[in-house]
Amino acid sequence: MIEIKELSQGYQGKKVLDQVNLTIEKNERCALVGRNGAGKSTLIHTILGILPHKRGTVTLGGYSNKQQTWKKHVSYLPEKFHLYPHLTGEENMRFFAALDTKKIDENKIIEILKMVSLADDRKQPINGYSKGMLQRLGLAVILYYDTEIIILDEPTSGLDPIGRKEILKIIHSLQDKTILMSSHYIDEIKQICTHVAFLNQGKIEKYTVDAFLEMHKMEEL
Numbered sequence: 001m002i003e004i005k006e007l008s009q010g011y012q013g014k015k016v017l018d019q020v021n022l023t024i025e026k027n028e029r030c031a032l033v034g035r036n037g038a039g040k041s042t043l044i045h046t047i048l049g050i051l052p053h054k055r056g057t058v059t060l061g062g063y064s065n066k067q068q069t070w071k072k073h074v075s076y077l078p079e080k081f082h083l084y085p086h087l088t089g090e091e092n093m094r095f096f097a098a099l100d101t102k103k104i105d106e107n108k109i110i111e112i113l114k115m116v117s118l119a120d121d122r123k124q125p126i127n128g129y130s131k132g133m134l135q136r137l138g139l140a141v142i143l144y145y146d147t148e149i150i151i152l153d154e155p156t157s158g159l160d161p162i163g164r165k166e167i168l169k170i171i172h173s174l175q176d177k178t179i180l181m182s183s184h185y186i187d188e189i190k191q192i193c194t195h196v197a198f199l200n201q202g203k204i205e206k207y208t209v210d211a212f213l214e215m216h217k218m219e220e221l
């Protein structure tokens, strides 16, 4: 589903990714981990074509990230994203749904808002939402697109334990998706991921979660 081969990336002569290889198979939920500055965001931005690369290849759902076609197969939730504060949860969903299709599927919007436990608050302007509710609404927007591949940049960053738990429950329920998510939290990786891609000094090693935990017995990354 996601195949990265011999990918290099850097900034002004500084190498961040050094001929990295990584394959994420269908329905795997792979955590992308590494210390601050290891290059997780650089990798995600390169995969998505936000940062162009000269060396190596990235294939998403069978399509090169240099073609346009891959965009139908992938949705991405950045760590920081913008929704419209004066609109309600439901109106935000409609706005972003309209970017994808001409005919908005109202039932699908309600179904997804239920799934992220926002159905009762859907008619409230989101400037009254908590951080956790906003994060769940962000997830709801990308779930509407219903792509096979989902890329999440630190989806629980800045949330309290209850907010984190709610987000993890939703991600865990996405058993038919292929997920790459950056994370600093060992406990959440243990709960919801099948694999770990460990980015260290420009290289990536992929492990099963159990093998990774055995090698790295620490609480935070």
Ligand SMILES: Nc1ncnc2c1ncn2[C@@H]1O[C@H](COP(=O)(O)OP(=O)(O)OP(=O)(O)O)[C@@H](O)[C@H]1O
Pocket: 011, 012, 016, 034, 035, 036, 037, 038, 039, 040, 041, 042, 043
């Ligand atoms: N636009 C940029 N210009 C120059 N250097 C950059 C740029 N963006 C990132 N870097 C550098 O590239 C390296 C990797 O940064 P990156 O943000 O990808 O790491 P990260 O693993 O996502 O870090 P964090 O866990 O702190 O979010 C760091 O040394 C960073 O300073």
